[in-house]
Amino acid sequence: MELASALGSAQSGGLILAAIAAVFTIGYVANMLGEDEHWLHEFSIAMFPEDGCLHVYGVGNDGVTAFTEYGIECLQQIIA
Template sequence: MTTHVNKVHHVTTITQVAKDLGEDEDWLRDISLEMEIEDGAIWVYGVGEDGVKAFTAFGTDNLIELIRFYKDNPGLLKR
């Protein structure tokens, strides 16, 4: 029998990622909508909270690729 072992030891909230990358948090939220758990995006829930989007290290790397893509193609994301 094989047991899956989760190797994620931390996640970073979208607020912190936006601060670290110097990007607008709302814009990051918009472009991260297409990310799935397989891409390293998850929701974190706490007591009395609606939840916050967070990223694994792999997810942050994927988000950076999306940032590059949408900055190169700004007409693809309508706000």
């Protein structure tokens, strides 16, 4: 009983994060910002998932760098 009530109270005060609804490939972001994709890639190397920078894998490819909306904002601040 005590364990169940302790777990219930811990969950009620937990952190709530918004779900990621979409990501944008580095090529798309480069086109949107009017920047060179390879140049943006150099900056993305130092970014992490918590910065909104992800690596997306598909069938038959090595993966591509992608950004959340927050990641695009972070990238814009870096290149400003």
